[in-house]
Amino acid sequence: MGKTVMITGCTSGIGLETTRQLLKWGVAELVLCCRDKKKIEKIGNQIQLFGKPLTKIHIIECDLTSLKSVEACSKEVISKLDRLDILINNAGIMASPFKLVNGVEFQFISNYLGHFYLTTRLLPLILKSKSRIINVSSIAHLAVPFGFDISELENVNESSYNRVRFYGISKLCNIYFTRELQIRYGHKGVSTFALHPGCVDTGLSRYIDGGIIFKLLYPIMKFFAKTPFTGAQTTLFCCYSKEEHLLPGGYYSQCSLSISSPISLDLNVSKKLWEYSETLCKKAN
Numbered sequence: 001m002g003k004t005v006m007i008t009g010c011t012s013g014i015g016l017e018t019t020r021q022l023l024k025w026g027v028a029e030l031v032l033c034c035r036d037k038k039k040i041e042k043i044g045n046q047i048q049l050f051g052k053p054l055t056k057i058h059i060i061e062c063d064l065t066s067l068k069s070v071e072a073c074s075k076e077v078i079s080k081l082d083r084l085d086i087l088i089n090n091a092g093i094m095a096s097p098f099k100l101v102n103g104v105e106f107q108f109i110s111n112y113l114g115h116f117y118l119t120t121r122l123l124p125l126i127l128k129s130k131s132r133i134i135n136v137s138s139i140a141h142l143a144v145p146f147g148f149d150i151s152e153l154e155n156v157n158e159s160s161y162n163r164v165r166f167y168g169i170s171k172l173c174n175i176y177f178t179r180e181l182q183i184r185y186g187h188k189g190v191s192t193f194a195l196h197p198g199c200v201d202t203g204l205s206r207y208i209d210g211g212i213i214f215k216l217l218y219p220i221m222k223f224f225a226k227t228p229f230t231g232a233q234t235t236l237f238c239c240y241s242k243e244e245h246l247l248p249g250g251y252y253s254q255c256s257l258s259i260s261s262p263i264s265l266d267l268n269v270s271k272k273l274w275e276y277s278e279t280l281c282k283k284a285n
């Protein structure tokens with residue numbers, strides 16, 4: 001492949017399997033970006049077995065809920081690489097209990113805002129080549145059929161917190177982010193893609209407490225769930241497919257172009273979200 005690739009959330013589930021396949025297929029350089037550097041070092045030997053002899057691997061610590069950590073990560077990446085051909089924003093958390101990080105809802109910053117800041121900080125590197133930015137979203141964005149207002153993000157509190165809704169909001173934001181990135185940087189050679197990996201049985205759902213109905217349905221859901229290997233295929237499809245077979249700014253599922261919710265197509269919202277995200281990042285720094 002001869003590409004330089006960076007992936008977040010690479011220590012388990014879809015991210016780990018994506019990493020394995022990237023190494024198996026062959027990349028020139030691979031940046032593994034993770035919150036727990038010791039964890040990735042522990043499974044390093046396992047990952048190396050899949051790699052081509054000439055693949056250069058960089059392991060960089062990054063806590064996406066800390067914009068200072070994201071800033072440090074981006075600086076280290078820029079210092080180590082000459083270019084970045086593919087950025088895979090894969091890391092995420094699902095339906096976690098209520099928590100604020102410097103006033104920002106935990107899933108929003110983990111799944112979306114941290115990636116927003118990381119991507120925008122890496123743009124000087126990304127713009128050096130015809131790069132691809134791949135944002136792992138989810139069909140769960142359909143849990144927010146009528147969208148959301150910025151005030152909902154600013155006024156969230158524990159008593160009214162709906163963890164499934166905020167997970168859906170974070171994944172909807174990834175679609176808005178994908179489309180706004182394409183509008184702003186597509187003319188400079190950047191191609192962006194959002195995707196639903198499928199319902200995959202990973203540790204992502206460890207926080208879900210759906211009551212008796214969820215407990216009864218979970219064995220059935222688990223039976224039909226994809227393996228991490230099959231869940232990684234749409235990400236890999238967006239990495240490896242020829243340019244003429246992909247729609248920049250598109251939403252993909254099952255290794256093909258799919259349809260996201262009508263509300264996700266609102267470019268006024270994507271613009272407002274971008275501006276709001278910039279404001280949050282400036283405040284944090």
